[in-house]
Amino acid sequence: MRLTRAEVEGHNSKASCWVAIHGSVYDVTDFVDSHPGGPNVILRCAGKDATEDFDSVHEQEILTQSLAPSALRGHIEPGTLLKSNDINETKIPNKDASLPPPLSSLLNLHDFEIVAEKHLPPNAWAYYASGAEDEISKRQNSKAFQKVSLRPRILRSIPTVDTTTTILGKQVSLPVYMSAVGIAKLAHPDGERALAAAAGKEGLAQVLANGANNVIESVMDARTSPEQPIFQQLYVNRDITKSEDVVRRAERAGASAIWITVDSPVVGKREMDERFNLQVEARDDPSRKGQGVAKTMANFISPFIDWDILLWLRGLTKLPIVIKGIQCVEDAVQAYHCGVQGIVLSNHGGRSQDTAQAPLLTLLEIRRYAPFLIESKMQIFIDGGIRRGTDVLKAIALGATAVGLGRPTLYSLAAGYGEQGVRRAVEILRQEIESNMVFLGVTNLKELGPHLLNTARLERDVVGSVKLYIGSFYAFILTRNDRVRLTVVARSNYDAVKENGIFLDSGNHGQHRFRPHNDLVIKSLDEVSGPFDYVVCAHKAIDQEAVVTRLQPAINEKTTIVIIQNGVGNEEPFRNTFPMSSIITCVTWVGATQTSPGTVKHTKSEDMQIGLFPNASVDETLERTRLNTFASLLEEGGTKFQVLEDMQRQRWEKVVWNAAWNPLTTLTLLDTQSWLHSSTDATPLTRRLMREVIDVGRRCGVPLEYGLVDELMDRINSLPGVGSSMQTDFKNGRPMEVDVILGFPAKKSKEFGMETPVLDMIHALIRAVDGRVRASL
Numbered sequence: 001m002r003l004t005r006a007e008v009e010g011h012n013s014k015a016s017c018w019v020a021i022h023g024s025v026y027d028v029t030d031f032v033d034s035h036p037g038g039p040n041v042i043l044r045c046a047g048k049d050a051t052e053d054f055d056s057v058h059e060q061e062i063l064t065q066s067l068a069p070s071a072l073r074g075h076i077e078p079g080t081l082l083k084s085n086d087i088n089e090t091k092i093p094n095k096d097a098s099l100p101p102p103l104s105s106l107l108n109l110h111d112f113e114i115v116a117e118k119h120l121p122p123n124a125w126a127y128y129a130s131g132a133e134d135e136i137s138k139r140q141n142s143k144a145f146q147k148v149s150l151r152p153r154i155l156r157s158i159p160t161v162d163t164t165t166t167i168l169g170k171q172v173s174l175p176v177y178m179s180a181v182g183i184a185k186l187a188h189p190d191g192e193r194a195l196a197a198a199a200g201k202e203g204l205a206q207v208l209a210n211g212a213n214n215v216i217e218s219v220m221d222a223r224t225s226p227e228q229p230i231f232q233q234l235y236v237n238r239d240i241t242k243s244e245d246v247v248r249r250a251e252r253a254g255a256s257a258i259w260i261t262v263d264s265p266v267v268g269k270r271e272m273d274e275r276f277n278l279q280v281e282a283r284d285d286p287s288r289k290g291q292g293v294a295k296t297m298a299n300f301i302s303p304f305i306d307w308d309i310l311l312w313l314r315g316l317t318k319l320p321i322v323i324k325g326i327q328c329v330e331d332a333v334q335a336y337h338c339g340v341q342g343i344v345l346s347n348h349g350g351r352s353q354d355t356a357q358a359p360l361l362t363l364l365e366i367r368r369y370a371p372f373l374i375e376s377k378m379q380i381f382i383d384g385g386i387r388r389g390t391d392v393l394k395a396i397a398l399g400a401t402a403v404g405l406g407r408p409t410l411y412s413l414a415a416g417y418g419e420q421g422v423r424r425a426v427e428i429l430r431q432e433i434e435s436n437m438v439f440l441g442v443t444n445l446k447e448l449g450p451h452l453l454n455t456a457r458l459e460r461d462v463v464g465s466v467k468l469y470i471g472s473f474y475a476f477i478l479t480r481n482d483r484v485r486l487t488v489v490a491r492s493n494y495d496a497v498k499e500n501g502i503f504l505d506s507g508n509h510g511q512h513r514f515r516p517h518n519d520l521v522i523k524s525l526d527e528v529s530g531p532f533d534y535v536v537c538a539h540k541a542i543d544q545e546a547v548v549t550r551l552q553p554a555i556n557e558k559t560t561i562v563i564i565q566n567g568v569g570n571e572e573p574f575r576n577t578f579p580m581s582s583i584i585t586c587v588t589w590v591g592a593t594q595t596s597p598g599t600v601k602h603t604k605s606e607d608m609q610i611g612l613f614p615n616a617s618v619d620e621t622l623e624r625t626r627l628n629t630f631a632s633l634l635e636e637g638g639t640k641f642q643v644l645e646d647m648q649r650q651r652w653e654k655v656v657w658n659a660a661w662n663p664l665t666t667l668t669l670l671d672t673q674s675w676l677h678s679s680t681d682a683t684p685l686t687r688r689l690m691r692e693v694i695d696v697g698r699r700c701g702v703p704l705e706y707g708l709v710d711e712l713m714d715r716i717n718s719l720p721g722v723g724s725s726m727q728t729d730f731k732n733g734r735p736m737e738v739d740v741i742l743g744f745p746a747k748k749s750k751e752f753g754m755e756t757p758v759l760d761m762i763h764a765l766i767r768a769v770d771g772r773v774r775a776s777l
Contacts, residue, residue, distance in 0.1 A: 009081070197223075199777050327357065667765055
């Protein structure tokens with residue numbers, strides 16, 4: 001049926017809404033309220049020609065998927081109706097109608113952004129460029145990379161470099177992928193198809209946005225080969241069945257993975273986007289509130305999901321799962337426990353919560369507190385603020401698998417550049433990556449590492465929030481024995497442990513949830529009642545005298561005290577207060593961290609040496625029996641340990657280690673590798689400090705060898721850069737174990753009249769820092 005202008009324009013309200021698209025007129029009255037972008041988007045088109053608005057965000061086939069055949073009311077000659085994107089009958093022009101510069105004149109990704117701002121339609125620029133609120137996070141994303149310096153290596157003879165890597169098992173030519181970007185057709189009519197074509201020809205992977213203008217089958221057709229990887233982004237819909245449809249459709253189309261985005265449970269307050277749309281809508285209807293394109297398009301996203309959504313998704317698909325939006329180390333570890341194949345460190349390009357920390361800071365958190373994630377099979381990706389090849393190399397050197405580019409891909413599509421613009425942007429980035437690899441003296445990505453970076457300026461911003469939890473690990477070991485009736489003192493985690501027990505995820509022992517005997521969990525030492533057969537002290541050796549006093553109700557002459565602590569001299573306060581008790585002293589090398597209250601992650605690092613701190617007032621046979629009994633509990637618990645006769649040597653060897661790394665990482669706020677590579681003086685000073693502590697130990701009668709320095713340096717150089725428990729305490733504003741780690745050797749040095757200048761200097765500095773922390777409490 002051929003319709004007239006008057007017939008169509010008469011249906012211009014919510015009660016009766018008709019729109020024309022490519023000459024066909026549709027009755028969308030029943031669809032207005034269910035439109036994913038909200039009703040106002042359609043009502044602005046009521047009684048008008050919506051072709052240009054429709055084509056800017058959709059493909060033709062979406063009509064048959066969304067509307068019943070009966071919605072077609074007839075046809076009208078193109079050009080008869082006013083266009084829906086007319087405002088006061090005048091279309092908003094691009095900011096700059098002049099021709100864009102030739103691609104060859106664009107030299108970096110910043111150039112593309114400048115051109116895009118001039119040539120994109122105002123609504124497109126407002127949507128693409130806007131950040132949340134004051135846009136602090138958006139700016140800090142880039143500044144974080146600028147705070148990290150490179151440490152070039154010379155005379156390395158690098159004829160060629162290899163930039164290839166694998167993402168979720170797919171070979172790619174660069175450690176770079178195209179992030180999920182919505183409404184790409186606002187930048188260019190070919191939208192995501194142009195991105196796919198460029199990605200294929202440049203050997204990159206692409207994440208297809210949940211809100212893509214082009215349907216996934218169309219994007220797949222634009223690939224250059226069937227092996228080209230396309231990953232499907234997923235926002236969980238308020239109607240979960242629609243999310244199921246997205247996943248199943250992606251599987252059928254041949255997607256290689258599902259990237260579930262969780263960093264935007266609600267849409268951030270993107271004021272540039274909202275302000276533009278407020279101006280536009282106010283001209284149509286002054287009573288309307290401008291929401292911006294982002295809020296309009298994201299009304300369907302469910303804010304009511306939790307970690308169980310990953311169980312739902314895993315039950316739905318066998319494709320690899322990547323969770324996007326990790327913004328702290330605790331959630332990174334939780335994602336690892338959930339078994340995902342990858343995580344994306346992202347604050348949504350600074351578009352969600354303003355002042356959320358930069359993703360590069362989150363990567364440093366992981367390196368410091370959960371370095372096992374870097375070595376795990378779970379791949380770590382990062383996006384936000386990446387504009388240079390050096391940014392890419394910095395992220396890879398710190399442990400990322402690849403980086404994502406979002407806004408730059410859209411900007412390179414703009415101004416009519418399309419596929420060729422995207423390819424030019426990738427070409428520029430490739431050249432920067434390759435040339436800077438030569439400067440760094442590496443031939444492939446695997447040779448990159450933190451030793452090529454100076455992260456000192458950025459390390460200052462890393463928050464310390466994860467504690468060592470050796471006590472929880474050995475509580476698990478002891479509860480594996482039916483003879484043990486364990487009581488746990490859980491101070492900061494009382495509520496979680498009391499309610500759910502302790503969950504241990506161990507690289508050696510698997511996953512276990514365990515509870516103390518009869519749920520005996522107490523919050524304070526004041527609640528202790530005894531006496532006990534064994535009292536295991538795994539707390540930090542701070543204010544040891546006060547702890548000893550509060551433990552008196554739990555200890556008598558039949559009690560054996562087990563000390564699992566750093567430092568030397570720890571036993572003296574217990575011996576002075578409990579002269580008739582036996583003391584077992586221990587040295588441990590265990591990697592255990594708390595990832596959330598009551599949850600402990602244990603790496604494969606597990607070793608312990610135990611022995612008696614001899615007591616001449618107790619029968620030697622009785623002391624030996626007590627030691628053997630405790631050893632049998634450890635053996636039945638399945639942990640690795642050795643019983644040694646001379647435990648003071650073991651304690652001093654651990655002190656040599658701790659006396660170096662604890663204060664040096666705390667005073668510099670660097671990890672071990674960053675400290676050692678910070679200057680040519682760092683390693684000699686570290687070795688001198690270790691040697692002076694060995695000198696003190698030797699004067700105390702402990703047979704320490706100077707070769708221990710080489711052993712400990714080799715050990716630290718075999719590990720990724722790590723922080724220390726003292727550094728964590730300082731960052732969290734807690735008192736530090738200064739006396740038992742440095743205080744005792746420094747005190748003995750003075751008693752013997754020794755010259756230990758490095759030890760004395762470091763001890764004085766760390767005491768001053770500790771004093772400042774204590775004064776602030």
